[in-house]
Amino acid sequence: MDTETMGGRERSAGEGERGGFDRRGFLSCMAWAGTGLLWTAAGGVLAARPIERALAEERPGNASFRFAQISDTHVGFNGEANKEVLGTLGQAVAKIKALQPAFVIHTGDLTHTQKPGAFDTLTEALVDARVDRIFYVPGENDVFADGGKEFLARFAGGGRGWQSFDYQGVHFIGLVNVLNFKAGGLGSLGHDQLEWLEDDVAGLKSSTPIVVFAHVPLWAVYPKWGWVTEDGGQALAYLKRFGSVTVLNGHIHQVMQKVEGNVTFHTAMSTAFPQPAPGAADSPGPLKLPADQVRRALGVRDVNYVAGQSRLAIVDSTLG
């Protein structure tokens, strides 16, 4: 995250004089992480501004496209932490509809333990978002009972679930890190997927903005709770040469960010229930909050890509 790297990115991306990065602003805003901030990734480096200011500065019409991230909808959950999972999902869908994104990315745990009918309930609820396309990667709750058979048949055309596509110059990569959990082990991508990834990015220019999405965080958020992908480092090694890599994950039901070189990592809120901060409880799991606080811990994410500026502007907004 030094200015030299930034300079290189600005030139290669043809950015104008607005490409500057205020390191002090970024650091001072890190403390606000997760609430009311707009995160801007330029050349793989984040900057943050209070949303109100960011929105005031935003020039409508300049955004080439925006997409939304929804995560951990856990359809079928009926625990004390949220008795109205379909209600909060509906609220999240309404938010997405209002954003009018080009498409939606779902980063896994669509269902809570693959209960019968849960995949249908979710996809029907998402119809109300009125988006052309929704890309899914599975969470462990979606695949544990049948090794992913139903999920892959429904959402991956019978393939293995990992995928990539290009949209207006940005290369998107969906990864699967929840299949084949081994006793005592962690989420992993596996040899075949890593090989595929290496091939997938081989022909791309290093100036291509990359967005990676997967369920379990690719970085070591908290290995003790399994909040890490065992071979995530190998995947990131293949992406090291790119100037702008944005990694979007779910699984931990809370917003966390990290910057490592040109890579920015973001975990998302759930629409179903919050989880404790790493190490803040005996174990992970649904966090019971007072009723009036639950919706403030749930939400969706809005990501904007502005052509010519190579920026990904990320806004996390809560449901309450």
Add this chain to the structure above:
Amino acid sequence: MANQRIETTKTWTRRCLFTGAGLAVMLMAATLFAAPSDERAETTRTRSDARPQVVISHHKFSPAIVNVPVGTTVTWVNRDDEPHTVTSTMQLFTSPGLDSGEVYRQTFTKPGTYVYFCTLHPLMTAQVVVK
């Protein structure tokens, strides 16, 4: 037989210690929280039960090792607010996803060490030793 008797004595000593510790914890916990004391009591009881029970709580199987004779049915109950499974690492048995309060039973008809884990949270591992 001699070995078995020693084993029994050991077990009794362990039981007494465990029960003592359990009571102490219950007394302490009773003044602070209601729920944990119930949980402890249940774990203590299952130790001396002929039909052993494993409690799944806070992402742990307790007790982590259960020693049983051939033919024993072991019961698991999920006390967490999220699902877990009881799945043999050798794929010899698996429960469905157990929601909060749900129970799974498995009868062990052959001697051996049965290592199992939760397929949703693979860091959770434990074993049943059948003799």
